Amino acid sequence: MTILVADNIASVGLEALEEAGHHVVDDASLNGDALVEALGREQPNILIVRSTKVTPEALDASPALSLIVRAGAGYDTIDVEGASARGIYVANCPGKNSVAVAELTIGLIVSIDRRIPDNVADARDGKWNKKTYAKAEGLKGQTIGVVGLGNIGEEVVRRAQAFDLDVVAWSRSLTPERAEDMGIGYCESAVDVARSASIVTLHVASTPETKHLADRSFFEALPKGSIFINTTRAAVVDEDALKWALEERGLRAGLDVFHGEPAVKQGSFESELAGHPNVYITHHIGASTQQAQDATALEAARVANTFSVTGDVPNCVNLASQSPATHQITVRHLDEVGVLARVLDEMSKADWNIQEMENEIFSGAKAAVATMRFNGDATDDVAERIEQQEKVLAVSVIEL
Numbered sequence: 001m002t003i004l005v006a007d008n009i010a011s012v013g014l015e016a017l018e019e020a021g022h023h024v025v026d027d028a029s030l031n032g033d034a035l036v037e038a039l040g041r042e043q044p045n046i047l048i049v050r051s052t053k054v055t056p057e058a059l060d061a062s063p064a065l066s067l068i069v070r071a072g073a074g075y076d077t078i079d080v081e082g083a084s085a086r087g088i089y090v091a092n093c094p095g096k097n098s099v100a101v102a103e104l105t106i107g108l109i110v111s112i113d114r115r116i117p118d119n120v121a122d123a124r125d126g127k128w129n130k131k132t133y134a135k136a137e138g139l140k141g142q143t144i145g146v147v148g149l150g151n152i153g154e155e156v157v158r159r160a161q162a163f164d165l166d167v168v169a170w171s172r173s174l175t176p177e178r179a180e181d182m183g184i185g186y187c188e189s190a191v192d193v194a195r196s197a198s199i200v201t202l203h204v205a206s207t208p209e210t211k212h213l214a215d216r217s218f219f220e221a222l223p224k225g226s227i228f229i230n231t232t233r234a235a236v237v238d239e240d241a242l243k244w245a246l247e248e249r250g251l252r253a254g255l256d257v258f259h260g261e262p263a264v265k266q267g268s269f270e271s272e273l274a275g276h277p278n279v280y281i282t283h284h285i286g287a288s289t290q291q292a293q294d295a296t297a298l299e300a301a302r303v304a305n306t307f308s309v310t311g312d313v314p315n316c317v318n319l320a321s322q323s324p325a326t327h328q329i330t331v332r333h334l335d336e337v338g339v340l341a342r343v344l345d346e347m348s349k350a351d352w353n354i355q356e357m358e359n360e361i362f363s364g365a366k367a368a369v370a371t372m373r374f375n376g377d378a379t380d381d382v383a384e385r386i387e388q389q390e391k392v393l394a395v396s397v398i399e400l
């Protein structure tokens with residue numbers, strides 16, 4: 001297969017793709033129009049990206065494109081709805097960079113508490129300022145609130161507990177029982193977390209539902225002088241409300257993601273937040289440890305290689321969780337040319353729309369059984385007509 005890699009992925013991943021015999025086109029500079037042009041020129045079957053945006057124009061550029069692999073966790077940079085409408089699989093690499101993000105989260109919290117970056121900056125400037133910097137609160141016994149207990153949230157909980165922090169959390173699937181098993185407090189909402197903690201860290205995916213989850217009411221609920229960490233995506237935070245909290249509530253923030261974050265890997269940028277004395281900005285480097293990069297690249301290669309050999313897509317994020325099929329027909333038949341075509345023809349005449357189908361062959365390859373889930377008006381006479389066909393052995397229809 002032809003695989004276009006439009007971002008920097010670790011060399012172990014590229015090697016795994018090449019060893020599997022693929023034609024790999026590796027160009028980390030591709031973006032926007034250049035990506036569309038490269039897709040049109042190379043006609044890849046698989047596209048592997050990190051933060052590079054995959055737009056509707058990119059989806060239309062290569063008719064051969066069957067799979068997009070996000071070498072990372074969040075896939076909000078890919079037009080997933082557009083991919084689904086075009087029958088293109090989208091997969092990600094869950095859990096491969098979660099330890100790296102959790103480590104950065106804890107690093108930011110300690111940095112803010114002890115003002116490590118300011119200490120260092122002053123020391124580099126030849127300024128000695130123990131008077132100012134000897135005023136940290138200390139973390140032990142404070143309460144940290146985790147919003148979103150996916151792969152990263154769970155890693156953060158483990159590390160926070162090792163720091164003797166009390167942990168409370170809200171996550172859409174968290175139950176009081178699971179919270180108890182994890183040794184953490186259960187909260188009913190993100191605002192409830194904010195109310196209960198003096199350190200809060202966000203780890204929900206960015207979706208239309210989580211947009212501005214950290215809004216004015218969230219920041220109003222946080223105690224004055226709290227620590228706020230965002231390593232997920234800028235869209236989860238209402239930045240005006242964040243700025244209000246920085247000014248009015250003495251909030252201290254560690255942000256690996258923020259609005260207007262540069263899309264390029266290097267260059268200058270302007271940001272009101274970056275210059276704020278209460279804010280430490282990092283360069284969207286949550287996932288950027290060699291360990292995480294290697295694990296993610298190997299997983300991206302595994303997804304691509306599995307698809308090329310079996311047609312299966314590990315970690316697929318855009319298959320319907322439930323098909324809209326209303327009925328299932330099972331057809332036991334002789335395994336001969338044309339039998340299934342005639343069955344499908346009869347189903348088509350009855351306006352039965354097939355959503356899922358499978359045909360399993362019995363040993364000896366004399367007979368097979370086809371199972372199809374469809375949407376339609378399942379009257380008995382259609383099933384009878386199929387059963388009367390030559391070389392069909394038995395037919396049954398059930399309502400789902």
Ligand SMILES: NC(=O)c1ccc[n+]([C@@H]2O[C@H](COP(=O)([O-])OP(=O)(O)OC[C@H]3O[C@@H](n4cnc5c(N)ncnc54)[C@H](O)[C@@H]3O)[C@@H](O)[C@H]2O)c1
Pocket residue numbers: 072073074075094095097098101148149150151152153171172173203204205206207209210231232233256257284285286287288
């Ligand atoms: N800063 C970085 O470099 C970096 C690296 C990796 C991931 N991330 C971000 O962190 C996010 C979380 O990563 P993860 O590996 O823990 O992902 P995950 O899929 O394991 O967890 C996602 C969490 O989001 C929650 N969630 C999803 N949709 C939701 C909705 N509609 N409402 C409420 N909650 C919802 C899930 O319940 C889960 O708790 C990613 O989506 C990505 O945006 C950033």
Ligand SMILES: O=C(O)CC[C@@H](O)C(=O)O
Pocket residue numbers: 050051071072073074075097284287288
């Ligand atoms: O690729 C990166 O550096 C960032 C990845 C990260 O945001 C993710 O969602 O996995």
